[in-house]
Amino acid sequence: MTTTAPTTTSRRFDQWLFDNYDDVTDDSLAVVRILYAGVFLLFMQPEFTWIESFTDSFFFPPIGPFLVLPGFPPGPFFVVVEIVLSVSLVAVALGWRTGWASLVTTLTLLAGFGFTYSFGKIDHTIFVVLAPTLLAAAGWGRRWSLDERAGRVGPGPAARWPLVVLMVLLGWMFFSSGIQKLANGWLDPTVQSTRGHHLNHLIRGDDALLAVRVAELDNRVLYELMDVGTVLLECAGLVAVVSRRWFRNFLATVAIFHLSILAVLNIPFWGNLIPYLAFFPVSVAPRPGRWLDAVMARLPSVGGGAVVAGVGAVAAVVMLAVGPPGTALLDAIGIGGEILVTRSMLAAGAVLGAWWLARELLGWMSGLRRRGVSPA
Amino acid sequence: MAALAVALPLHLLFAVVVSEPYPAIMFPSFGKSPTADSSVAPEPRFQVAFADGTTAAITADELLTDIPIGNQSVLQKLFPRREPKELTGGGLVTSIRRWVNRHLTGNGVFDPAFAGWLDDRTRELHPGRDPVSLTMTWVDVEIEAGSGDVMSETERNNYTVELGGGR
Numbered sequence: 001m002t003t004t005a006p007t008t009t010s011r012r013f014d015q016w017l018f019d020n021y022d023d024v025t026d027d028s029l030a031v032v033r034i035l036y037a038g039v040f041l042l043f044m045q046p047e048f049t050w051i052e053s054f055t056d057s058f059f060f061p062p063i064g065p066f067l068v069l070p071g072f073p074p075g076p077f078f079v080v081v082e083i084v085l086s087v088s089l090v091a092v093a094l095g096w097r098t099g100w101a102s103l104v105t106t107l108t109l110l111a112g113f114g115f116t117y118s119f120g121k122i123d124h125t126i127f128v129v130l131a132p133t134l135l136a137a138a139g140w141g142r143r144w145s146l147d148e149r150a151g152r153v154g155p156g157p158a159a160r161w162p163l164v165v166l167m168v169l170l171g172w173m174f175f176s177s178g179i180q181k182l183a184n185g186w187l188d189p190t191v192q193s194t195r196g197h198h199l200n201h202l203i204r205g206d207d208a209l210l211a212v213r214v215a216e217l218d219n220r221v222l223y224e225l226m227d228v229g230t231v232l233l234e235c236a237g238l239v240a241v242v243s244r245r246w247f248r249n250f251l252a253t254v255a256i257f258h259l260s261i262l263a264v265l266n267i268p269f270w271g272n273l274i275p276y277l278a279f280f281p282v283s284v285a286p287r288p289g290r291w292l293d294a295v296m297a298r299l300p301s302v303g304g305g306a307v308v309a310g311v312g313a314v315a316a317v318v319m320l321a322v323g324p325p326g327t328a329l330l331d332a333i334g335i336g337g338e339i340l341v342t343r344s345m346l347a348a349g350a351v352l353g354a355w356w357l358a359r360e361l362l363g364w365m366s367g368l369r370r371r372g373v374s375p376a
Numbered sequence: 377m378a379a380l381a382v383a384l385p386l387h388l389l390f391a392v393v394v395s396e397p398y399p400a401i402m403f404p405s406f407g408k409s410p411t412a413d414s415s416v417a418p419e420p421r422f423q424v425a426f427a428d429g430t431t432a433a434i435t436a437d438e439l440l441t442d443i444p445i446g447n448q449s450v451l452q453k454l455f456p457r458r459e460p461k462e463l464t465g466g467g468l469v470t471s472i473r474r475w476v477n478r479h480l481t482g483n484g485v486f487d488p489a490f491a492g493w494l495d496d497r498t499r500e501l502h503p504g505r506d507p508v509s510l511t512m513t514w515v516d517v518e519i520e521a522g523s524g525d526v527m528s529e530t531e532r533n534n535y536t537v538e539l540g541g542g543r
Contacts, residue, residue: 017377046444047444050442050443050444053442054442054443054493055489055490055492055493056489057454057487057489057490057493058450058453058454058490060453061398062395062396062397062398063394063395063396063397063398064397064398064399064400066398110399113398114398114399116444116445117398117445119443119445119449119450119453120449120450120452120453120454121445121446121449121450122396122398122400123445124402124403124404126399126400126401126402129399165377165380168377168380169380169401172380172384172401172402173401173402173403174403176384176388176401176402176403176405177402177403177404177405177406179388180388180392180405180406181405181406181408183392184405184406184407184408185408186408188408191408193406193407193408195415196408196415197406199415199417199519200415200417202519203415203417203419203517203519204417204419204448234403
């Protein structure tokens with residue numbers, strides 16, 4: 001019997017798929033898991049019970065599974081969706097049956113957003129929806145989790161290929177946006193599309209941050225550069241998946257791009273930021289790491305389900321009563337909670353992105369110096 | 377990966393040619409801006425008439441306060457800003473588009489349940505008043521690119537919904 005040696009191409013493909021994110025540790029993914037579920041639970045958990053106050057006259061489902069439904073489900077359905085989402089997010093945060101909890105989170109968000117978008121507009125939240133399931137498959141529940149306490153985590157490192165699948169999906173999403181802009185004529189030099197969208201937002205009253213100041217800049221070249229830059233950046237998403245380094249630099253640039261979109265168009269595209277972190281080797285300082293170890297050590301190694309049910313029930317009641325509690329608290333003391341949280345997250349994302357790019361640039365320059373090449 | 381390499385381009389093509397599905401693995405496109413010197417934004421304006429002969433303006437944000445997605449898109453479904461394009465011909469894509477238009481376009485403003493909802497909502501916004509009709513007008517507001525000044529306002533479609541005044 002003879003065996004065929006793998007070709008260089010197939011070996012490279014296997015390395016790209018299976019070893020690409022071998023520097024992302026279980027600790028790193030666990031931080032992303034806790035941040036994702038924590039930020040959702042405290043500040044940004046979407047509400048769906050408002051749907052019950054509308055009649056089926058508002059039901060315009062997009063093509064897909066919601067099209068087969070005759071209308072919105074009765075009000076209690078949305079109460080159940082919010083309860084299930086709260087409990088599943090608590091389970092994700094505590095790492096209890098993390099794979100199933102993450103899948104339930106994905107399905108619940110998919111359903112809730114599906115009915116929300118059946119009002120006639122699709123907001124593009126699909127990356128936030130898919131992230132829990134793929135990150136769970138990549139092993140985000142292996143550390144600082146009830147699963148770890150209960151010995152449900154297998155030995156050895158988890159497969160990181162789901163992270164590569166998520167990378168390809170994210171790169172594609174950006175590419176899909178860029179290629180449509182290209183087809184829509186965004187590179188037509190006689191028209192500045194960024195300018196047009198900016199003015200449309202201003203007319204609708206989105207005049208916060210830098211929106212008015214940028215409107216006063218009547219510079220076609222600048223706006224054309226924005227059009228070209230947007231198309232190039234978004235199309236680069238699909239090219240960047242070739243290498244994890246390229247993809248990290250791409251995401252760091254995108255984090256700055258998201259802040260500029262907020263500043264000019266007042267669109268808070270915040271939701272993707274925490275899942276972006278999953279692609280980076282987040283190192284946890286010893287002290288917070290020990291603190292997380294100590295917190296997990298206090299939780300029971302058996303009966304984690306009861307802990308999740310108890311905390312989840314409280315989270316669900318609070319959510320149904322006042323919405324995400326952190327946001328409600330900030331609103332109550334007169335600070336616009338949602339605005340503060342989204343802007344803070346986008347600012348933090350841009351700072352981290354700029355820091356990452358500066359670090360890469362310095363590394364590249366010192367590499368050139370070592371080889372005796374002048375960067376100039 | 378091979379499945380993704382086939383499925384992702386196909387569903388993008390479907391979204392561009394026919395209609396965007398949900399769920400779909402894509403981010404928003406944003407269309408091309410129509411002119412270089414100005415920008416036209418559609419603005420929905422509402423006026424409610426009461427049984428005592430007075431009227432009051434209400435904004436789209438007041439009317440649809442609970443909806444967290446862009447209310448303009450919702451209003452475009454309920455009160456179409458343009459007459460739907462007549463789709464003629466028998467090609468596959470046209471047939472699919474025609475089917476989509478037929479199935480994704482509701483009765484909107486002509487739906488009695490919607491009139492009932494509007495009646496309840498205007499009463500919530502104006503407690504103790506007796507609304508008899510609600511007029512919705514799409515106005516195209518043209519803004520000069522340089523100054524941001526309003527250059528023109530053009531009324532497009534308008535709709536009047538009879539409400540249950542005097543009930």
